[in-house]
Every structure is written in structure tokens, then in C-alpha cells.
Amino acid sequence: MTNTIGTPPRILLENIEQPTAMEVGPDGLLYYPVMGTNEIWRIHPDGGEPERGAGDLGVPDSVKFDADGFTVSTQVASGQVLRIDPRNGEKTLLAQLNPGLDNCTLVNGRLFVSNFTGEITEILPGGETRTTLPGGLNWPLDLTVGPDGTLFVADGTYFYAARDGGLETVGMLFHPGYPGFVRGVTATGPGEFVVATSGGQTTRWRPDSAESEILAGGETPFDQLYGIAVAPGGLIVTAEFGTGRVIGVRGGGVEVLASGLDRPLGVVFTGDGRCRVSESGAGRVVAVTASGVDTVVDGLHTPQGLLIRGSELLVVDSGAKNLVAVDLETKDEGATVVAGGPGRPDGLDKGFYVRPTVFADVTNDRTIAREEIFGPVLVIIGYRDIDDAVAIANDTEYGLAGFVAGRDLAQARAVARRLRAGSIGINGGFDFAAPFGGYQRSGNGREWGAAGFEEYLEVKGILGYAPDAAEV
Incomplete structure (x- = not known):
């Protein structure tokens, strides 16, 4: 579409399948990559029939021209940086980088490319590269551990495995079979995961075979899914942030396990199959029961991620920038917090401090009464005489x-x-x-x-x- 001030816009082309950039070539034509067809096309700025300049690419998302008039393009899915002859479409590989490339530029003959991770790399002669700005994670929202102990990171457009002291890309947004922007994930077997996506679906994903199977939310997407976990019996449970519900998925059927929550986020199961959900808007973690929810711990700022480690519940309180540990045996055994609780004392926003805490309604056979606590914690036990x-x-x-x-x-x-x-x-x-x-x-x-x-x-x-x- 073109537009001169004061005149109506003029449409050159429409219904293009994911165009992402434009650049005028030395021949005066307008070049544009089409991600949906893995091609680069060109058209005269005054209109006319478009021509294909190159095909069989790795999902192109940028196009520039070097001093010799050759096209330079980054490939988001393959991680390739290509130099393409616009006369015949012949391709030369300038560098092979990680998938996720999103743009490039030429400065006095020097070529720089960027990645979704924030990394900027200079492409040197002979295929060598030099990191100008290191990258990092974009939006890591969930973690899971596979059966072999490998840690996996759901980073939105990327999915990583932590191996050999670094992050290895398992999948990313433009890879075949990738389920979408991943917000929640849990490993269900070797090379298999169930995920919650920003598109509102729960999906079973097998990255090695590029397979994605939508389990729920395909026809009617859910409203902002986040945490997801699998119960010992196979029930998949996810938090629907937008509606305040906790959803169960099994065999294509969907059931509401709890409702009326204030921005639920994290989901986790204890070893005996009890479900815990972080209610970020209410500053608490709840247990999902047959009749609704019971408070497990409150007084938090913005609880999000949850992890069960033995009898301990770990809570990422993002608002307070704390990692809070809660002894579930103490909670499940009926102890009542009458003073203090999780988190730092008022007025202390950093440092290794905890609130002086007093528990009541405790009997002497309970864990909190029998094990030593090296901290300001007091247990009150009643006696007859x-x-x-x-x-x-x-x-x-x-x-x-x-x-x-x-x-x-x-x-x-x-x-x-x-x-x-x-x-x-x-x-x-x-x-x-x-x-x-x-x-x-x-x-x-x-x-x-x-x-x-x-x-x-x-x-x-x-x-x-x-x-x-x-x-x-």
C-alpha cells in the first residue's frame, strides 16, 4: 500500500501470506519476503505483476542489499544468513546461526544480524561470526524436568533443553509442529510434553517427530492459559488466567475444577495427587478440593510458579522477588499460623530474613513439632496437666x-x-x-x-x- 499526503492510499498487493519487510533494490523494484511460502518476491512501486525472486528458503523475515546489488536475507526458522543473486535466485550461505533470526543491516560493508533472544551478531568473511551483543531469554514462563533429568525451559517463542552448561534449542515458533507461544509445560514422557499456549489451547507436543495434538481449546480457545500439570491418574489441569478458572482435561472432555479465582497462574500436584494453584491476584496458594478451594498459604505479593520438593512447596513470589518455602506436612497436619508466616519481615525487601512465626493447634506427633527448625519459629502444644x-x-x-x-x-x-x-x-x-x-x-x-x-x-x-x- 502506498500513500502520498492528501491522497487516498493505493494498494499494490493484498492477501499475502505473512509478509514481514520491504526494501527497494538497485533495480528500483520493491522486494519483500513472504514467510508463509518461504519466498522473496518483488514488484514495481507503481504496481503490476509481482515476480518471485527466490524460493525454497528457511522462512525469510528480512531483506537488504549489499554493495554488489545482491540480496541479503535472514531465515527465522533455519537460522541461515543467505546472499541471493536477484537475477537468478542462486543462494550462498554466509553463516549458520541459531533459529530465531529476525533482521539484518549493512553498515559500511559490515553485516549485522539480530535474533529474537536479543543477540546481535556480525557476519565476518569466510562464514566466521562475532557476537556484538549477547542474547538471553525472552519470556521464560515455565520449567519442567524430563524423565532423564534434563531441564527444559519454555521461553515463549523458544523451547530449550539445558545441556552441557548452555541452552539447546529443542523447538521454536517457526519449526514444523511447534504448538505456539508456550506459557506452561510439563514433561509426560521421553520426548513428550503437554503445554498451555497463548492461543488458548492445551496441546500434546512431540518435538522429535514435529507432532502437535490439540487436546482442548481448538474450536473455542481458553482465555489466557498459563500453568499446566498432570495428575497421577492422567488428568491434565491448567490455570485459565482470564476467567479465574482451573480446568481439567481428559479424553477430549473438559471440566471446571474451580472457579472465581483471582488471576490463577501456577499449577502443581503433590505426590498424593492433591492440586495446588497460585492465585496471583489474591496473593495466596490454594488447594483444589471437591467443594472448591482451601487456602494453603496467603500473605504473598504475586505468587506465580510452583514446585513440589518432597513435603515442601516452593513458591515464586514475583512481586516480592522471593522464593518462599512452605512445609505442606505442617499445613496438611492442621497447624494454624497465629503470627508471622512466609516472606520477609515488613520493611525488609532483600536479604535472608524470615518473619518470626508462631504455630498453634499442633500435636507432638506432627513434623513441625518433632524436627529442629533453625529459625525464629515457635510451636505451641497444649497439655492436660x-x-x-x-x-x-x-x-x-x-x-x-x-x-x-x-x-x-x-x-x-x-x-x-x-x-x-x-x-x-x-x-x-x-x-x-x-x-x-x-x-x-x-x-x-x-x-x-x-x-x-x-x-x-x-x-x-x-x-x-x-x-x-x-x-x-
Whole structure:
């Protein structure tokens, strides 16, 4: 289409299959790459019949001319940089780069090409290259680990495997069978993935054979899919960000597992098949249940990515730039957070800090009560009477220190004598002159006080030192 100011536009061509650029050649014709047909065409600026200048390309997306009047074009799918004779279409490979090339330019005879990753490369004589600006990731939205332990990265237009200290392109937007802009991914077997795309489809993708099978959303796309995961029984679950729903897909059927959520993003399953979803707009992670959702953790800023590691739920809180760990056994065992919780204390936006946290509604058989927590975390356990309190305190594998608080000093002393720990503080009492050490798995031996000195002494036993009774 051409236009002179004050005159109506004039259409030269229409319904071209993915044209991406234009450049006037030394012959005065307008050259344009057509990605949909892998060709470069030309037409006179005043109109007329277009002519094909080159074909059988690798999805061309730029066209320039060098000083000799030859076409220079980048190929987005193949990663080739080609020099093409416009008279006969003969091609010369100038360089082979990674797929994703998107433009080129010539500056005083020097050729530079760019990539979707942000990388800019100079093409040198003889096919050599030099990186002018290194690239990076575009929009990495999800990760998954294959059966062989390979980490895969969904980077929107690219899909990478992390190997040998770098990223290897497994697929990209213009490769055959690529499912589309990938937002969510999970590996389902060797060389097989289920993905959620920006086009609103859930798809099974096999990159090695260039196969994509749309499982749901083909006729009526979903509204902004993100996270996707597979339950132990094979149910595929994805988060529909736009409608606030959690969707289940199986055998071509679709069911709504939860609705009314505020911008759901990440989806993950625990080992026993329970589904967790990050509700980014509400600042919480929820468990999907038969009746709706239950809050697993709240008080977050913008939770997104989720990962299960053993009994631990890891949450990427992008708004706070935190990686938050939540002990699911504690949550599932019924503990109640009465103070503190995940994240840094107020006023601290960086550094390795956590909020002082207090749990209630805990029994002594729960993980959070039995395992040591090296941090500002307190567990409150109720008891019936003094004997019950002593039994709870002594029901542990450890025994480094204990504390007794009470108004009745005589009773506090009596309780302290019954506790099996190396140091007992009564009403906050502490003394560096007292021996310090543990019982059971908290270790043996003592330091501090007279007992501490004894650790450094050598004890000698002299046998027969006293005269025999018969000799007296």
C-alpha cells in the first residue's frame, strides 16, 4: 500500500501470506519476503505483476542489499544468513546461526544480524561470526524436568533443553509442529510434553517427530492459559488466567475444577495427587478440593510458579522477588499460623530474613513439632496437666536445652529435674558457668563450667595403691 499526503492510499498487493519487510533494490523494484511460502518476491512501486525472486528458503523475515546489488536475507526458522543473486535466485550461505533470526543491516560493508533472544551478531568473511551483543531469554514462563533429568525451559517463542552448561534449542515458533507461544509445560514422557499456549489451547507436543495434538481449546480457545500439570491418574489441569478458572482435561472432555479465582497462574500436584494453584491476584496458594478451594498459604505479593520438593512447596513470589518455602506436612497436619508466616519481615525487601512465626493447634506427633527448625519459629502444644507436659517435652530424639516458666518456683524446679535435656532454664535463667551439652541426638559431653574443664583432663586410675587387708 502506498500513500502520498492528501491522497487516498493505493494498494499494490493484498492477501499475502505473512509478509514481514520491504526494501527497494538497485533495480528500483520493491522486494519483500513472504514467510508463509518461504519466498522473496518483488514488484514495481507503481504496481503490476509481482515476480518471485527466490524460493525454497528457511522462512525469510528480512531483506537488504549489499554493495554488489545482491540480496541479503535472514531465515527465522533455519537460522541461515543467505546472499541471493536477484537475477537468478542462486543462494550462498554466509553463516549458520541459531533459529530465531529476525533482521539484518549493512553498515559500511559490515553485516549485522539480530535474533529474537536479543543477540546481535556480525557476519565476518569466510562464514566466521562475532557476537556484538549477547542474547538471553525472552519470556521464560515455565520449567519442567524430563524423565532423564534434563531441564527444559519454555521461553515463549523458544523451547530449550539445558545441556552441557548452555541452552539447546529443542523447538521454536517457526519449526514444523511447534504448538505456539508456550506459557506452561510439563514433561509426560521421553520426548513428550503437554503445554498451555497463548492461543488458548492445551496441546500434546512431540518435538522429535514435529507432532502437535490439540487436546482442548481448538474450536473455542481458553482465555489466557498459563500453568499446566498432570495428575497421577492422567488428568491434565491448567490455570485459565482470564476467567479465574482451573480446568481439567481428559479424553477430549473438559471440566471446571474451580472457579472465581483471582488471576490463577501456577499449577502443581503433590505426590498424593492433591492440586495446588497460585492465585496471583489474591496473593495466596490454594488447594483444589471437591467443594472448591482451601487456602494453603496467603500473605504473598504475586505468587506465580510452583514446585513440589518432597513435603515442601516452593513458591515464586514475583512481586516480592522471593522464593518462599512452605512445609505442606505442617499445613496438611492442621497447624494454624497465629503470627508471622512466609516472606520477609515488613520493611525488609532483600536479604535472608524470615518473619518470626508462631504455630498453634499442633500435636507432638506432627513434623513441625518433632524436627529442629533453625529459625525464629515457635510451636505451641497444649497439655492436660504437669505429668502430660513432662511427657510431651521428653518425647523427642533431642535434648540440648529446655525451659520452664511458672509462678511456683518449687514446682518449676521439680519439673526441671524431670526434663531430659542438658540445660534447663527456669523463667529465663541462664549462666555461662553452668555446664552446657545435650542428651540423645543432641550430642554428648559438656562445655562451660567445671564440667567443661573436665573434658580437657586426663584421668588416671592406680590399682593396688591401698595395702592388701591381709597385710595389715
